[in-house]
Amino acid sequence: MRQEVEKKAEERQDLVTRRTILRGALWTFAMLMAHPIIPFRSYVGASSNPSQEERTMREKSLLVAVKGGSYEERVDRAIEALGGINRWVNKGSRVLVKPNIGWNVPPEGAANTHPRVVKRIVEHCITAGAREVIVFDHTCDSWQAAYRNSGIEEAVKSAGGKMIPGNSEDLYEKMKIPRASTLKEVKVHGEYMNADVVINVPILKHHSGAGMTCALKNLMGVVWDRGFYHLHGLDTCIAEFSLVRVPNLTIVDAGIIMKTGGPRGNPKSVFERQDMLIASSDPVICDVAAAFTLGKRPEELGYIEEAANLGIGTNIMDKVEVRRISI
Amino acid sequence: MKRYSPLLTLRLFLLWVFLLGWGFAIYHGPRGISNNVLIPESFPALFQVGPAIVKLLLSPSLQWGVFIGAIALAIIFLATAVFGRWYCASLCPMGVLQDFSLRISRKVFRNVPKQRFYHPRHYIPWILLALIAYGLLRGSSLLYTFFEPYSVAMRPLFLSFEPIVRKFAYHSFASDFQSLTGAILLVSALWLLGLLLMAAIRGRFFCRHLCPVGAILELFSMNPVWKLKINPSQCVACRKCESVCRASCVDPLRYFIESKRCILCFECVSLCPTGAINYLRTNEPLLVGETRGESEFRGHHLVNRREFLKSLSVLCLSVVWILLEPFSRRNSKERAEVLIGAYKRYVAFPPGAESLLALKSRCVGCGLCQIVCPSGVIQLSIKVQGFSHPALPGLNYSRGYCQYECRRCMVVCPTGALRVMPLEEKKKLKIGISRLIRSRCIIVRHGRPCGACAEHCPTGAITLEVVSDRARGRRRNMPEPVIHESLCIGCGACETVCPAKPTRAIYIEGLEVQEKIQGVSQANPKLPGSRRDFPF
Numbered sequence: 001m002r003q004e005v006e007k008k009a010e011e012r013q014d015l016v017t018r019r020t021i022l023r024g025a026l027w028t029f030a031m032l033m034a035h036p037i038i039p040f041r042s043y044v045g046a047s048s049n050p051s052q053e054e055r056t057m058r059e060k061s062l063l064v065a066v067k068g069g070s071y072e073e074r075v076d077r078a079i080e081a082l083g084g085i086n087r088w089v090n091k092g093s094r095v096l097v098k099p100n101i102g103w104n105v106p107p108e109g110a111a112n113t114h115p116r117v118v119k120r121i122v123e124h125c126i127t128a129g130a131r132e133v134i135v136f137d138h139t140c141d142s143w144q145a146a147y148r149n150s151g152i153e154e155a156v157k158s159a160g161g162k163m164i165p166g167n168s169e170d171l172y173e174k175m176k177i178p179r180a181s182t183l184k185e186v187k188v189h190g191e192y193m194n195a196d197v198v199i200n201v202p203i204l205k206h207h208s209g210a211g212m213t214c215a216l217k218n219l220m221g222v223v224w225d226r227g228f229y230h231l232h233g234l235d236t237c238i239a240e241f242s243l244v245r246v247p248n249l250t251i252v253d254a255g256i257i258m259k260t261g262g263p264r265g266n267p268k269s270v271f272e273r274q275d276m277l278i279a280s281s282d283p284v285i286c287d288v289a290a291a292f293t294l295g296k297r298p299e300e301l302g303y304i305e306e307a308a309n310l311g312i313g314t315n316i317m318d319k320v321e322v323r324r325i326s327i
Numbered sequence: 328m329k330r331y332s333p334l335l336t337l338r339l340f341l342l343w344v345f346l347l348g349w350g351f352a353i354y355h356g357p358r359g360i361s362n363n364v365l366i367p368e369s370f371p372a373l374f375q376v377g378p379a380i381v382k383l384l385l386s387p388s389l390q391w392g393v394f395i396g397a398i399a400l401a402i403i404f405l406a407t408a409v410f411g412r413w414y415c416a417s418l419c420p421m422g423v424l425q426d427f428s429l430r431i432s433r434k435v436f437r438n439v440p441k442q443r444f445y446h447p448r449h450y451i452p453w454i455l456l457a458l459i460a461y462g463l464l465r466g467s468s469l470l471y472t473f474f475e476p477y478s479v480a481m482r483p484l485f486l487s488f489e490p491i492v493r494k495f496a497y498h499s500f501a502s503d504f505q506s507l508t509g510a511i512l513l514v515s516a517l518w519l520l521g522l523l524l525m526a527a528i529r530g531r532f533f534c535r536h537l538c539p540v541g542a543i544l545e546l547f548s549m550n551p552v553w554k555l556k557i558n559p560s561q562c563v564a565c566r567k568c569e570s571v572c573r574a575s576c577v578d579p580l581r582y583f584i585e586s587k588r589c590i591l592c593f594e595c596v597s598l599c600p601t602g603a604i605n606y607l608r609t610n611e612p613l614l615v616g617e618t619r620g621e622s623e624f625r626g627h628h629l630v631n632r633r634e635f636l637k638s639l640s641v642l643c644l645s646v647v648w649i650l651l652e653p654f655s656r657r658n659s660k661e662r663a664e665v666l667i668g669a670y671k672r673y674v675a676f677p678p679g680a681e682s683l684l685a686l687k688s689r690c691v692g693c694g695l696c697q698i699v700c701p702s703g704v705i706q707l708s709i710k711v712q713g714f715s716h717p718a719l720p721g722l723n724y725s726r727g728y729c730q731y732e733c734r735r736c737m738v739v740c741p742t743g744a745l746r747v748m749p750l751e752e753k754k755k756l757k758i759g760i761s762r763l764i765r766s767r768c769i770i771v772r773h774g775r776p777c778g779a780c781a782e783h784c785p786t787g788a789i790t791l792e793v794v795s796d797r798a799r800g801r802r803r804n805m806p807e808p809v810i811h812e813s814l815c816i817g818c819g820a821c822e823t824v825c826p827a828k829p830t831r832a833i834y835i836e837g838l839e840v841q842e843k844i845q846g847v848s849q850a851n852p853k854l855p856g857s858r859r860d861f862p863f
Contacts, residue, residue, distance in 0.1 A: 065861055067861065104733070140783060140824075141730055142497075142701035142702050142733070143497075144497065145701055145732065145733060207782065208781040209778030209781065209782050209791075226779075227826030230778075230826040231826040231828070232775070233775045234778075261787050262782075264785055266786050267787065289863050292862040293862050322863070
């Protein structure tokens, strides 16, 4: 009796059943997808070699500027005007929100993105069904202190996001940028490359070295060796870094802006209340709008033009649809 | 045949709470980094007798930390006078390490030599204590570094665990070997290992022969209210208690346990086959019909008058010797210049040190400031002051820079060598001056707009300005760094981030005497709003 059962089982194993075929197909598919030559992470191919069509598609973008109201209201209105966060964040996607947390300075110091802005954005992402919302910055000051005292750690945690460290070299991956002239190789934080959606949330402020820090400059916070930038020319490196990956969405906090003494701010810094928020999927036009807000001309800032020439975005206001919202 | 002793359990409980609590505090400290709150890492170190005495005696001004130290000392001394030297078996890190060492050796080797009771030589610790105090007043912590139990035990641990803490608790790890603490870690670790090896063979060797803190605690535990006693009617003279006593203080042949050396490990209590050893009130008679006088007499053959007078006279002499020291002190500024060599004057010291001389006389080189420093800029090094003060903390700006909104090193310092001051005051404390080597600067040399130094400067002491080039007699268009010395606090952010290679173009010259920068007037706190609606 028992032998018969075993024999039958053996025979069944030799048979090519539907199940075996399906299983084999599944394995083949999985092996193929796991192979490094398959561009499984589609963005790597797309963003490092963007075709002109794709660029123009993106360039027909929208610039939203919201003035007045509270931090949360501005974020809500801007995202609404852009067509809702669902345009970028799908159900189950991993979202990286990258604010500026460079300094161990309280929110009043306007050196870091305001925690209320970050919190609202994280909440939007989670409402849209994001699987995980992660937040980090490669801080200048000691990172735990900066995370905590900027108020961002608490804001992110209460909104359901996750703070991760960014100050250890082993978190960074080496990336090659073939199109770059100076920044040919750069160590980028792994999460910046792996996240499905990147939302860049800079704060607008004066910067002693680069003139102004906003959308493009904020991406220096996902790079390991910033000394290289300083050594080989800030403007070129800042512009060329975006060839690695352009953030899907840029939301600029211009609530209180630091007019002098940036980026850290010192006891003599001058601040100005703007109560503004600028948002677009194009970081370059965000920087142009930000430059006007700070009282500078975009031509003064070398990296804006260089980035536009590389096709990362446009620096011409007329090419985009500007939607101004006053609350 | 082991007897369950609740006292042994209590001691082990205290010990593990202390050890695990401290480890937890150091590991979890970075998560609690805040601009102005209490720091958990500092609490265990507060209850160390050696640093607390230094804090109490050598602090220049009455500050909050001194009161805390005084209260901690009072608690420990009072408890020692009542219960005996429980501190040595549960709160002293050196004692705990020696116990571990002995325990391991007893587990591994069968024939660890048995302990034997012997007559103590009390003078060595006292002479050491006097020399240590004298050395600290002369600005040398050499003896303290190698003979004070807290310093001896914790420095190698702090320094060798620092990379692990940096890696796992701070998630930032300076991977280059230059930043590792070198010679002082090696020497301290070898010394500690040697002492632990002795402990593995001979029990608490360090405590019996060398420990100056033990010498002080002996004074308080000569006649405690409770102590361990052998009941002669139950003792069978098996001498198990003697052979196991790590302090060599049990004399079963005379039914005597010397309370001033007994560290209350309670090992003998749990090992005694007849239960003859018990923790009892000192003036409680043991034998039926025995008078109090008789029970005291048994112990008096060691704590006799002559021996007490000898110890007392050594103590008095050393106190007089120490107290005379300030009168022989010359101008402090003068000495500081004599004591530091040419290359050493560039080293800056942690904030709150006040002056090189003050730091040298109060710092015991335990390394706690190094392990709690969030940026890792503080580093003990023999290079800072040489052999007179082998473990003096200096600021190594290649590891990081002194954080503007941080005063953790001041708060944790167990000896008060770094004076605690409000954060607002610390932000105006000048510990060094920034110096620019113009020819190395990237802006001057390569003509590229760098400005990393000005970017990181927290006080606005470095600005980028167009200056006239005197050598060429014309103005350059590129703005370059200009240092405003009156605003510079010497935090070293500029030096750390300067990307010039191979050597940085900007460096900090440490100050011998830390000073206040001239009051920075706050800018207009009102926030002017912009008139225009949308500027684009």
